[in-house]
Amino acid sequence: MTTTDLSNGPLSGLRVIDLTQVFAGPSCGLLLTYLGAEVIKLESLSHLDSTRGQPIPDDPHPWDHAPLWNEMNAGKKSVQVNLKSPQGVALVKELLKKSDVFFYNMRQNAVDRMGLDYQTLLEQVNPRLVIMCMAGSGSTGPEKDYAGYAPTFAALSGISYVSGWPGKPPFEFTGWPDLEVGVWGGIALVAAIMERNRTGHGTFIDLAGNEALTWYTGEHLLEAAMNGRSPGPLGNRHETLVQGCYRCAGDERFLSIAVGDDAEWVALCGVMGQPALASDARFATQSLRLRNQDALDPIIEAWTTTQENLALSERLQAAGVAGIPTFSGEELYALPHLWEREAFHTVVHPVTGGRTMVAPPWKFSATPATSRGAGPLLGEHNAYVFGEILGMPQDEIERLQREGVLN
Amino acid sequence: MTQGHADTVAQPAPHGVFAPLAGRRVLEWCSYAAGPMTGKILAALGADVIKIEAPLVGDEARAAGPFLHDEPDPETSALYLYLNNGKRSVTLDPTTTDGRRIFLRLLDWAELLVEDRPPALMERCDLSYATLSQAKPDLVMLSITPFGQTGPYRDLKIYPSQTSHAGGAAYSQPNGFLYEAELDIPPTQWPRLVSEYSAGTEAALGALAALLAKDVSGRGQHIDVSKQETQMHPIRTEIDSYPNEGIVRKRQNAPRPAGTIDRFSISGTMPCADGYVTLWPLVSYMPANLVEWLGTPAWSQDERWTDLAIRQQHSTEFRGLVMEGLLPYTKAEIYDGLQAKNVSVAPVYSAEEVLRARQLEFRKFFHTVQDPDAGALPYATLPFKLSNAGDPTPRVAPRLGAHNQEVFVGMLGLTGPELAALHALRVV
Numbered sequence: 001m002t003t004t005d006l007s008n009g010p011l012s013g014l015r016v017i018d019l020t021q022v023f024a025g026p027s028c029g030l031l032l033t034y035l036g037a038e039v040i041k042l043e044s045l046s047h048l049d050s051t052r053g054q055p056i057p058d059d060p061h062p063w064d065h066a067p068l069w070n071e072m073n074a075g076k077k078s079v080q081v082n083l084k085s086p087q088g089v090a091l092v093k094e095l096l097k098k099s100d101v102f103f104y105n106m107r108q109n110a111v112d113r114m115g116l117d118y119q120t121l122l123e124q125v126n127p128r129l130v131i132m133c134m135a136g137s138g139s140t141g142p143e144k145d146y147a148g149y150a151p152t153f154a155a156l157s158g159i160s161y162v163s164g165w166p167g168k169p170p171f172e173f174t175g176w177p178d179l180e181v182g183v184w185g186g187i188a189l190v191a192a193i194m195e196r197n198r199t200g201h202g203t204f205i206d207l208a209g210n211e212a213l214t215w216y217t218g219e220h221l222l223e224a225a226m227n228g229r230s231p232g233p234l235g236n237r238h239e240t241l242v243q244g245c246y247r248c249a250g251d252e253r254f255l256s257i258a259v260g261d262d263a264e265w266v267a268l269c270g271v272m273g274q275p276a277l278a279s280d281a282r283f284a285t286q287s288l289r290l291r292n293q294d295a296l297d298p299i300i301e302a303w304t305t306t307q308e309n310l311a312l313s314e315r316l317q318a319a320g321v322a323g324i325p326t327f328s329g330e331e332l333y334a335l336p337h338l339w340e341r342e343a344f345h346t347v348v349h350p351v352t353g354g355r356t357m358v359a360p361p362w363k364f365s366a367t368p369a370t371s372r373g374a375g376p377l378l379g380e381h382n383a384y385v386f387g388e389i390l391g392m393p394q395d396e397i398e399r400l401q402r403e404g405v406l407n
Numbered sequence: 408m409t410q411g412h413a414d415t416v417a418q419p420a421p422h423g424v425f426a427p428l429a430g431r432r433v434l435e436w437c438s439y440a441a442g443p444m445t446g447k448i449l450a451a452l453g454a455d456v457i458k459i460e461a462p463l464v465g466d467e468a469r470a471a472g473p474f475l476h477d478e479p480d481p482e483t484s485a486l487y488l489y490l491n492n493g494k495r496s497v498t499l500d501p502t503t504t505d506g507r508r509i510f511l512r513l514l515d516w517a518e519l520l521v522e523d524r525p526p527a528l529m530e531r532c533d534l535s536y537a538t539l540s541q542a543k544p545d546l547v548m549l550s551i552t553p554f555g556q557t558g559p560y561r562d563l564k565i566y567p568s569q570t571s572h573a574g575g576a577a578y579s580q581p582n583g584f585l586y587e588a589e590l591d592i593p594p595t596q597w598p599r600l601v602s603e604y605s606a607g608t609e610a611a612l613g614a615l616a617a618l619l620a621k622d623v624s625g626r627g628q629h630i631d632v633s634k635q636e637t638q639m640h641p642i643r644t645e646i647d648s649y650p651n652e653g654i655v656r657k658r659q660n661a662p663r664p665a666g667t668i669d670r671f672s673i674s675g676t677m678p679c680a681d682g683y684v685t686l687w688p689l690v691s692y693m694p695a696n697l698v699e700w701l702g703t704p705a706w707s708q709d710e711r712w713t714d715l716a717i718r719q720q721h722s723t724e725f726r727g728l729v730m731e732g733l734l735p736y737t738k739a740e741i742y743d744g745l746q747a748k749n750v751s752v753a754p755v756y757s758a759e760e761v762l763r764a765r766q767l768e769f770r771k772f773f774h775t776v777q778d779p780d781a782g783a784l785p786y787a788t789l790p791f792k793l794s795n796a797g798d799p800t801p802r803v804a805p806r807l808g809a810h811n812q813e814v815f816v817g818m819l820g821l822t823g824p825e826l827a828a829l830h831a832l833r834v835v
Binding site for chain 2: 006009010011012013031035067068071072118122132137138140141142143144145146147148149151152153154155156157158159160161162163164165168169170171172173174175176179180183184186187188190191192193194195197198201203204205206207208210211212214215216217218219220221222223224225226227228229230231233234235236238239240241243244245246247252254256258260317320322324325326327328329330331332333336337338340341343344355356357358359360361362363364365366367369
């Protein structure tokens with residue numbers, strides 16, 4: 001069966017089997033749902049995603065309340081199959097015959113032990129399948145079994161080292177490094193699908209989270225090779241821009257201002273109502289402003305502290321100065337610009353109700369990337385997957401559920 | 408269930424190298440970091456990328472550095488060399504009448520245009536998608552700008568270093584318990600160019616999806632990418648906790664409600680003998696393995712430690728004890744020692760240490776490219792390996808306008824004198 005109907009997004013018609021957990025893998029699957037792929041999450045009571053949280057006692061949907069899970073798995077389908085059972089594994093292989101992508105973030109040797117090793121899958125199950133293992137440091141090499149999370153990827157990639165304030169410790173980066181790895185997972189999968197479409201051959205992709213994040217420190221690595229030194233943190237400063245994050249009126253409200261040249265400096269002094277500052281010898285040129293920024297920042301902040309950040313940013317912009325609030329989640333959610341661009345969408349979950357989510361990061365004019373719905377209930381699509389896709393009779397499905405194969 | 412283009416003529420990848428975009432033509436009119444990152448990724452996947460740079464000065468990254476031996480030179484900027492390897496460089500000013508004419512011919516050659524110019528400029532020069540798609544209906548065009556192509560903020564000016572402020576990511580930094588007492592530190596930008604790279608990488612995924620869609624439908628389209636929104640994606644759980652759970656995620660040293668307990672008890676970034684490590688013993692067996700490696704200190708026999716519920720109430724104290732225990736050891740000792748016990752920890756590597764990292768060396772992640780001006784440079788390969796294809800070899804970055812002759816004369820058929828005349832007018 002083929003399709004040229006892309007009304008469901010650019011990846012319409014691709015079926016993806018998602019055996020990932022927590023953040024990096026699920027965020028990759030989330031992006032694929034936005035792009036229109038059908039993403040089926042393999043779940044089992046014997047190996048539930050920790051982000052489903054603790055069960056709610058005496059609730060008909062004990063596992064379906066967790067916000068993190070519902071966020072990262074929105075628009076996917078959920079099917080229950082126990083991969084500790086050989087029959088469960090056999091059914092997954094049947095499903096993979098009718099799929100385009102299979103990806104996981106378990107260690108490769110655990111997947112091999114289940115009998116889902118990529119050699120078998122490509123040789124005996126589906127030669128057109130694109131398989132991806134998302135591992136912290138890859139699935140080969142001396143550190144392949146090292147345990148890692150988002151902050152360890154950031155640390156190994158050199159990102160943490162350039163974070164923080166000069167003379168102070170590096171920041172901890174939780175959460176988002178995983179989502180960056182998820183974007184790279186999407187790139188690897190779509191690229192491999194394009195190659196498959198060209199050559200007819202599927203493949204196995206061994207993705208390393210720390211390597212993905214190392215793409216975000218490339219210029220430092222070249223500098224280290226060229227000049228034999230490693231750049232460090234800048235706090236809120238910049239080598240050529242006079243910039244800072246300044247406290248404004250209100251509860252924990254801030255404004256980012258950056259000045260790139262003399263014209264912007266004069267304009268800033270004008271908005272501040274302190275034209276004399278523009279002729280202050282300490283701040284007469286960009287290099288002097290950079291050198292004397294410790295003296296300048298308190299002057300700017302004394303002025304911003306009494307002002308409302310959003311209104312002030314508009315005044316600065318009108319004068320040609322790059323000012324923008326340091327938006328909190330609350331402020332972003334209130335920003336008309338983002339609502340006009342439909343940068344949020346609301347999905348409706350049968351148990352937890354509406355959930356408002358950051359929308360996909362692209363606006364496609366012809367094949368829109370959009371939300372495909374809320375996070376699925378545990379096993380919500382059992383009947384669809386086993387009955388409709390695999391064509392199993394209802395009594396057999398029920399028997400396997402009783403026997404713990406489909407749990 | 409497979410897409411309709413699945414049965415196009417099968418052909419092996421050239422030389423067994425992974426190059427899914429081989430033969431596909433990309434025109435990049437971008438500067439500095441985010442847009443060039445998109446083009447870099449497409450080039451790494453095999454695309455033929457022609458980069459348009461401003462006549463005489465070139466891409467802003469050429470002036471940004473850091474430079475070889477700290478001597479400013481547009482051909483030895485590490486930032487430019489990193490972001491533009493594998494592309495061809497032409498100089499052209501498409502905002503002039505003659506430049507626009509040549510730009511449209513380049514566009515005719517290209518399948519995908521990646522551009523990061525201000526939307527108002529593109530309109531003023533009659534180069535918006537509406538115009539370009541009339542000339543070339545199957546054009547795929549990706550625009551990557553600070554606030555996107557629509558909305559009241561469309562034309563606002565911010566610098567790339569402000570993207571993490573505009574997109575909500577700076578608001579929750581610093582993150583890390585060592586900053587808890589640093590009450591004067593305001594929200595802090597994401598480090599260096601990470602926001603830009605993140606934006607360019609998300610855009611690259613959009614571009615790939617649009618090329619795949621074009622393979623199926625034959626249709627082009629416009630992809631509008633706002634850096635503010637690309638910044639919101641990786642921190643989506645922080646932002647979405649406000650509308651859904653009423654929680655505003657703040658930086659570590661911001662005022663907090665009384666009684667807030669740290670989410671991860673004894674985890675965090677901690678000093679050691681030669682720098683910092685980041686320790687995340689999040690799985691139930693990890694804390695026990697950690698104290699065993701530390702030599703089972705007396706405090707680990709205390710029931711305040713052994714009882715998890717009580718331990719949570721004393722997380723600050725125990726985190727201090729763990730930190731004290733790690734302090735005499737080096738990053739390497741902690742990394743290998745604790746990982747041998749399945750405890751999640753990693754060293755905070757400097758750029759020089761990343762280049763020497765054993766695991767990356769084993770995986771041949773870096774490939775040395777001889778740059779004619781900057782010497783031997785370690786370029787990263789793609790962050791994944793394929794079972795049936797080798798890594799594409801990273802290529803050198805172009806000198807400014809290195810391909811003017813090849814592209815303008817060889818490809819577009821301009822005569823030598825025509826090119827010289829345009830050069831004199833600073834159109835190329």
